[in-house]
Amino acid sequence: MSNNNPDAIKKVSIICANGSLEGVYPSLIMANGARMDGIEANIFFTFFGLNALMKKTVNSLKVATVGNSALNMAMPMMGFPITTPFPTLLGAIPGVSNLASWMMKNEMEKLDIPPVDEFLEMISDAGGKIYACKLAMDMFKLKIDDLVDHVDDVLTVGQFYEISAGSSIIFT
Amino acid sequence: MSQIEIAELNVDLDDQGYLTDHNQWTKEIAVAIAGEEGIIELTDRHFVVIDFMRKEFKETGTGPSIRRLTKQSGVPTKELYALFPGGPAKKAARIAGIKKPEGCI
Structure with missing residues (x-):
């Protein structure tokens, strides 16, 4: 209507x-x-x-894994509680941003987000x-x-x- | 065709004009609702979309996302918007006699 x-x-x-x-x-x-x-x-x-x-x-856009205080380890595929922080030093390790971005893109694809x-x-x-x-x-x-x-x-x-x-x- | 005339087809609509029971849907109802939405004629291409939406709804209990609809039905995005001007997801769902779509994509 x-x-x-x-x-x-x-x-x-x-x-x-x-x-x-x-x-x-x-x-x-x-x-x-x-x-x-x-x-x-x-x-x-x-x-x-x-x-x-x-x-x-x-x-090739990436999730910010450094200096992103809202980021946590709960990214669904990791299975940690949503309150587990994502240490910014971990985010600085080469490849971590790529991995996190890849995981997020997979989750988005499941929801039909292109x-x-x-x-x-x-x-x-x-x-x-x-x-x-x-x-x-x-x-x-x-x-x-x-x-x-x-x-x-x-x-x-x-x-x-x-x-x-x-x-x-x-x-x- | 007005709301009252659609009602004469013995079909139950919710307060937003969507069929409450998709089993009541007929092509006649589709044509009537399309007319009310400003779509004068339902072509074969409209029915490709409508049939796909009804099939998807029966299988999953919800209408498809636009992306799924365009990829699976073979009606590209541009054509979909031309077939159902002014909001394809909701219009097509209403005409197809299924629930109002809830997805954001």
């Missing part, structure tokens, strides 16, 4: 400024979820969020718009060719606000 609530959200613009696995997925899930409900969706990737758009990094490149394609095919921040592109010396094909445009902050007219802006 169509939503008759006059206050119903019609458009969202989501800003993704983090390039870790746990920093990127919330933006993707919220944008895709918006499209599923017929809500217009834009995602604006800036700073390290650009890692989610770069061809070279799109499928890998980042497939997710971007899904959102784009669903009519969501994907934008990269011009200033961050300049800073990292990136060209549009360095980004995956689903990127619609490279925008300045002003242009982002323009295309966001009438939308709720979400900073994840």
